[in-house]
Amino acid sequence: xxxxxxxxxxxxxxxxxxxxxxxxxxxxxxxxxxxxxxxxxxxxxxxxxxxxxxxxxxxxxxxxxxxxxxxxxxxxxxxxxxxxxxxxxxxxxxxxxxxxxxxxxxxxxxxxxxxxxxxxxxxxxxxxxxxxxxxxxxxxxxxxxxxxxxxxxxxxxxxxxxxxxxxxxxxxxxxxxxxxxxxxxxxxxxxxxxxxxxxxxxxxxxxxxxxxxxxxxxxxxxxxxxxxxxxxxxxxxxxxxxxxxxxxxxxxxxxxxxxxxxxxxxxxxxxxxxxxxxxxxxxxxxxxxxxxxxxxxxxxxxxxxxxxxxxxxxxxxxxxxxxxxxxxxxxxxxxxxxxxxxxxxxxxxxxxxxxxxxxxxxxxxxxxxxxxxxxxxxxxxxxxxxxxxxxxxxxxxxxxxxxxxxxxxxxxxxxxxxxxxxxxxxxxxxxxxxxxxxxxxxxxxxxxxxxxxxxxxxxxxxxxxxxxxxxxxxxxxxxxxxxxxxxxxxxxxxxxxxxxxxxxxxxxxxxxxxxxxxxxxxxxxxxxxxxxxxxxxxxxxxxxxxxxxxx
Ligand SMILES: [Zn+2]
Numbered sequence: 001x002x003x004x005x006x007x008x009x010x011x012x013x014x015x016x017x018x019x020x021x022x023x024x025x026x027x028x029x030x031x032x033x034x035x036x037x038x039x040x041x042x043x044x045x046x047x048x049x050x051x052x053x054x055x056x057x058x059x060x061x062x063x064x065x066x067x068x069x070x071x072x073x074x075x076x077x078x079x080x081x082x083x084x085x086x087x088x089x090x091x092x093x094x095x096x097x098x099x100x101x102x103x104x105x106x107x108x109x110x111x112x113x114x115x116x117x118x119x120x121x122x123x124x125x126x127x128x129x130x131x132x133x134x135x136x137x138x139x140x141x142x143x144x145x146x147x148x149x150x151x152x153x154x155x156x157x158x159x160x161x162x163x164x165x166x167x168x169x170x171x172x173x174x175x176x177x178x179x180x181x182x183x184x185x186x187x188x189x190x191x192x193x194x195x196x197x198x199x200x201x202x203x204x205x206x207x208x209x210x211x212x213x214x215x216x217x218x219x220x221x222x223x224x225x226x227x228x229x230x231x232x233x234x235x236x237x238x239x240x241x242x243x244x245x246x247x248x249x250x251x252x253x254x255x256x257x258x259x260x261x262x263x264x265x266x267x268x269x270x271x272x273x274x275x276x277x278x279x280x281x282x283x284x285x286x287x288x289x290x291x292x293x294x295x296x297x298x299x300x301x302x303x304x305x306x307x308x309x310x311x312x313x314x315x316x317x318x319x320x321x322x323x324x325x326x327x328x329x330x331x332x333x334x335x336x337x338x339x340x341x342x343x344x345x346x347x348x349x350x351x352x353x354x355x356x357x358x359x360x361x362x363x364x365x366x367x368x369x370x371x372x373x374x375x376x377x378x379x380x381x382x383x384x385x386x387x388x389x390x391x392x393x394x395x396x397x398x399x400x401x402x403x404x405x406x407x408x409x410x411x412x413x414x415x416x417x418x419x420x421x422x423x424x425x426x427x428x429x430x431x432x433x434x435x436x437x438x439x440x441x442x443x444x445x446x447x448x449x450x451x452x453x454x455x456x457x458x459x460x461x462x463x464x465x466x467x468x469x470x471x472x473x474x475x476x477x478x479x480x481x482x483x484x485x486x487x488x489x490x491x492x493x494x495x496x497x498x499x500x501x502x503x504x505x506x507x508x509x510x511x512x513x514x515x516x517x518x519x520x521x522x523x524x525x526x527x528x529x530x531x532x533x534x535x536x537x538x539x540x541x542x543x544x545x546x547x548x549x550x551x
Pocket of ligand 1: 339340343361362365
């Protein structure tokens with residue numbers, strides 16, 4: 001850069017400077033326009049529940065959808081069976097305005113409706129009373145939102161395989177199910193009785209969806225309809241379709257007790273079959289290892305499939321999306337495959353009811369990667385894996401940023417990395433056995449399994465299993481504050497004094513004293529230990545506790 005010297009600046013340099021200013025202004029406008037455009041491409045999911053949505057409890061959804069790869073449009077109908085919780089005169093569902101509502105019926109009677117602002121309002125012919133069960137059917141169609149950056153900015157992905165065949169998917173974690181079907185777009189309500197999905201695609205393609213395949217009809221017009229029974233509750237964002245010239249890659253799985261006879265299927269595009277076979281060979285070990293730790297894979301009554309997707313990945317229930325490059329990490333497994341699969345427990349078997357608790361899905365998801373290393377390669381390699389995760393923690397905002405949050409508002413990098421370290425630190429605090437039991441209880445107790453959960457539920461389980469109901473300091477400091485806890489160390493003569501920056505924070509510290517590591521209890525946030533003067537001391541040498549040294 002040239003330093004400006006007033007009148008001595010030659011004419012050509014002035015022009016250059018003004019040119020520079022112009023470039024900066026244009027660039028700023030371009031960046032502003034880009035930010036505006038990206039924002040315009042993101043819809044909300046979750047957040048504060050509108051009264052008309054809070055007034056109903058969804059029991060079942062029958063979704064019929066036909067996907068046209070040439071016109072890039074979808075046409076279908078969603079029939080929602082729901083229990084009325086609060087009296088209602090106008091019912092609501094969410095549906096993106098890009099799609100057009102054609103008819104609405106209530107218990108098979110046509111009803112008047114309006115569709116604006118992403119909401120379908122339905123005038124009920126007879127007001128609904130609490131305790132009643134009703135059926136709301138919405139027929140709709142159009143060109144759905146196209147994903148700008150799946151799976152982060154959602155929508156339909158209209159790709160082609162290397163040989164030019166249509167390769168289609170849809171993601172909805174950030175934008176919500178309402179970008180492609182009329183739904184109650186909120187994580188707190190899952191259809192208790194599951195879903196039935198009918199997917200129609202051109203007959204030369206394979207259409208896949210969630211749940212168990214229960215039938216197939218050749219419609220005689222060049223299209224085929226496949227039917228799917230989702231026999232478990234399912235969160236709206238986990239509903240999906242994958243369409244392509246798929247080829248099944250199969251491998252048997254016999255269960256954690258060796259008494260099952262399951263077939264695990266990866267649906268690959270033809271060009272990737274060799275890669276897919278190589279990767280899929282590791283799947284039985286992954287399923288068994290996670291099953292041993294968390295309880296058997298939760299959806300065997302439906303299926304265990306993974307679809308080769310034209311985007312990176314997403315934890316769609318019983319049909320995870322995998323779109324990575326079939327490369328194993330330094331620990332000998334495909335981390336994208338394992339991460340999405342971990343969500344079959346963390347996100348699918350139990351799903352957060354407020355996106356504010358998003359970290360439960362992602363923190364435990366990332367921690368499960370490390371747990372796989374722990375269970376297959378031992379504690380030292382586990383600690384190495386966690387050390388690598390630690391390098392990506394930012395501490396810029398709290399993991400939980402309030403309540404009634406949208407998915408986009410709750411999404412930060414730290415819900416993954418720092419979330420995993422909260423789990424890791426909890427393991428240190430409780431000890432591995434109590435920790436494992438708490439995790440097992442959270443995933444398998446009937447109060448939580450196949451239901452929606454919250455951080456408060458997890459706190460309750462930990463208190464119950466550990467017998468300690470005094471751990472508020474742990475959750476508050478790690479989840480509700482951005483800055484990590486800091487310890488300080490002072491050594492005078494043979495006295496070693498350790499202190500946390502907050503007396504309420506009582507996390508025990510692992511300290512290496514000479515050649516052994518001791519657990520120093522930090523009651524009142526401090527501790528004093530006697531240490532011979534010449535002995536070397538190191539706080540948390542193995543990386544067990546999410547904390548930093550005070551400056
Ligand atoms: Zn994830």
